[in-house]
Amino acid sequence: MRRKQRPALLAQRHGLDPARLRLPPDGTWATVRDHLVERLPRVAPERIDAMLAEGAVHDLTGPLAPDAAYVPGSSVWFHRDLPDEVPVPFDIRVVHRDDAILVVDKPHFLATIPRGSHVVETALVRLRTSLGLPHLSPAHRLDRVTAGLVMFVVDPALRGKYQTMFKDRVVRKEYEAVAPHDPALELPRTVTSRIVKVKGVITAQEVPGPPNAETRVELAGHRGGWARYRLLPSTGRTHQLRLHMASLGVPIRNDDFYPVLREKPLDDFRDPLQLLAKVLEFTDPVTGEHRRFTSGLELAL
Numbered sequence: 001m002r003r004k005q006r007p008a009l010l011a012q013r014h015g016l017d018p019a020r021l022r023l024p025p026d027g028t029w030a031t032v033r034d035h036l037v038e039r040l041p042r043v044a045p046e047r048i049d050a051m052l053a054e055g056a057v058h059d060l061t062g063p064l065a066p067d068a069a070y071v072p073g074s075s076v077w078f079h080r081d082l083p084d085e086v087p088v089p090f091d092i093r094v095v096h097r098d099d100a101i102l103v104v105d106k107p108h109f110l111a112t113i114p115r116g117s118h119v120v121e122t123a124l125v126r127l128r129t130s131l132g133l134p135h136l137s138p139a140h141r142l143d144r145v146t147a148g149l150v151m152f153v154v155d156p157a158l159r160g161k162y163q164t165m166f167k168d169r170v171v172r173k174e175y176e177a178v179a180p181h182d183p184a185l186e187l188p189r190t191v192t193s194r195i196v197k198v199k200g201v202i203t204a205q206e207v208p209g210p211p212n213a214e215t216r217v218e219l220a221g222h223r224g225g226w227a228r229y230r231l232l233p234s235t236g237r238t239h240q241l242r243l244h245m246a247s248l249g250v251p252i253r254n255d256d257f258y259p260v261l262r263e264k265p266l267d268d269f270r271d272p273l274q275l276l277a278k279v280l281e282f283t284d285p286v287t288g289e290h291r292r293f294t295s296g297l298e299l300a301l
Contacts, residue, residue, distance in 0.1 A: 007058040007059065007060055007061075007062065007077055009058065009062055009063075010058045010077050010078075010079075012128070012134050013079050014082065014119075014120050014125060014129070015120070015124070015125040015126070015128035015129040015134070016079070016114065016119065016120075016125060018058075018077040018078055018079050019077065019078060019079070019080050020075055020076075020077050021036075021039065021075065021076050021077070021078075022073075022074075022075050023035060023070060023071060023072060023073060023074050023075065023076065024072065024073075025072045025073035026072065027070055027072050028070075029070040030069070030070060031067055031068060031069060031070055032052075032057065032064055032068045032069070032070055032071075032076060033048060033049070033052055033066060033067070033068070034070065035070055036048045036057070036076075043081075047081070049066065051078060052064060052065070052066040052068075053066055056078055056079065057076055057077070057078045058076065058077045058078065059071075059074060059075065059076050059077075060074075060075075064076065082119055082120060083116075083117050083119060085117065085118065085119065085120055085121045086121070086266045086267040087121060088107070088109050088110045088121050088269070089269065090107035090108065090109065090110065090269075091107065092104050092105065092106060092107065092110070092123055092126060092127065092130075093105040093296060093297075094131075095149065095293055095294075095295070095296065096293055097131075097154075098154070099154060099155060100153070100154055100155050100158050100162075100286060101139070101151055101152065101153055101154060101158075101162060102127065102131070102133070102136065102151070102152040102153075102154055103149060103150070103151050103152075103280065103293045104123065104127065104149070104150055104152070105147070105148060105149060105295050105296055105297050106123050106142055106146075106147060106148060106149075106150045106277075107147055107297075108145060108146070108147045108269075108272035108273065109144060109145065109269055109272065110122065110123055110126075110144065111123070111144040112124065112138055112141045112142050112144070112150055113138055113141060117266070118144065123150060124136065124137075124138055124152070127152065133154060135154075135156045136152050136153070136154060137152060137153050137156070137159050137163075138150070138151075138152055138153075139151040139152060139153050139159075139162040139163050139165070139166055140163070140166040140171075142277055143239070145256075145272065145273040145275075146273060146275045146276070146277060147272065147275070147276050147277070147295075147297050148175070148276045148277025148278060148295045148297060149277045149278070149279070149280045149293055149294075149295050150277070151166075151280060151293075158286055161285040161286055162285065162286075164285070165282060165285050169234070169235070169236070170282060170283070171280060171281070171282040172232075172279070172280075172281040172282065173232070173233060173277065173279065173280060173281075174230065174231070174232055174278050174279035174281075175230070175231040175232075175233070175241055175275060175276060175277055175278055176220070176228060176229065176230060176231070176275075176276045176278045176299055177228070177229045177231055177241065177245060177252045177253075177274060177275045177276070177299070178226055178227070178228055178229075178252070178253045178274035178299045178300065178301050179226070179227060179229060179245055179250040179251060179252050179253055179274070180225065180226060180227065180250045180251075180253075181222040181225055181226055181227035181250075182227075182248075182249060182250055185248060185249070185250065187217055187218060187219045187229075188216060188217060188218040188219070189216075189217055190214060190215070190216045190217075191214070191215045191216075191217060191244040191247065191248065192211040192213065192214045192215075193206045193211055193213055193243070193244065193247065194206065194207050194208065194209040194210060194211050194212050194213070195207075195212060195213045195237040195238065195239075195240060195243060197237070197238040197239070202257070202261070203239065203257050203258070203261055204237065204238045204239045204240075204243060205243075206243055206247060212235065212237060213233075213235045213237040213240045213243075213244070214233070214234045214235050215231055215232065215233045215234070215235075215240060215241060215244045216231070216232040216233075216234070217229055217230075217231055217232075217244070217245070217248065218230040218231075218232070221301075223301060226253065226301055227250070227301075228299070228301050229245070229250075231244075231245075239257065239258070241275060242255055242257060242258045242273075242275070243258055245258075246258040246259045252273060252274055252275050253273075253274040253300075254271040254272060254273050254274055255273055256273075274299045274300060275299075276295060276297055276298075276299050277295060278294065278295050279292065279293070279294055279295070280292070280293045281293075
């Protein structure tokens with residue numbers, strides 16, 4: 001696989017690649033600075049001036065001068081300023097590592113990849129820096145509040161094969177959840193519904209229409225009013241497992257989204273959601289061998 005082009009002198013910082021900004025071929029700005037001010041409205045013009053003065057904005061030849069002319073169709077690279085982040089005080093455990101893939105146990109509260117206010121405090125960035133794997137990439141994602149198995153691709157040339165495997169739903173995933181025990185709830189059963197997630201809305205919703213989400217729910221044991229459930233999703237809609245458990249009347253323990261949304265500060269690491277990605281199982285698309293990985297984490301029952 002061909003690696004993304006970037007200036008040789010602008011390497012990763014904090015495990016992050018520089019942002020690339022393509023300059024429109026029909027642009028009429030006099031300078032790169034003029035374009036950046038218009039293109040990046042959330043960045044103060046004074047900050048853009050400082051970045052140019054520091055030599056922090058590059059093209060393929062190196063740092064750009066503050067008055068560098070706009071070149072239609074070219075590209076510039078720079079590192080975005082990092083947000084203030086709350087350190088997540090939990091470690092990542094390596095479950096498996098070889099030349100092709102890396103499988104880890106992600107703790108609760110740690111995002112998988114950089115997004116929004118979570119950048120350095122993400123599994124991808126931590127692993128790139130701690131393991132010295134600058135080209136590491138995720139094969140799939142796991143919600144920030146969900147713990148358990150996440151797989152990354154070590155060899156950039158194999159990224160597409162492993163990501164396609166997850167995209168095509170040929171990976172068997174098994175989750176565990178702790179939720180209230182309802183003796184009247186008939187299990188096992190398969191739950192189906194139509195789930196939609198509107199951009200900008202923090203929660204997903206079940207709506208009328210043809211089902212697009214399916215989960216098999218099994219009872220694995222119970223004690224003291226709580227039960228351990230085995231969840232086997234055949235689809236991967238946003239918050240699918242949490243919605244389906246709530247729809248059965250047994251919302252997952254410590255769920256702050258379903259059935260009622262409750263705001264929780266990012267620095268509150270108490271009462272983690274009792275949902276765990278327990279098993280990943282698949283036929284390796286490169287070697288053809290059967291692979292099965294099991295999380296070493298446990299939920300509180």
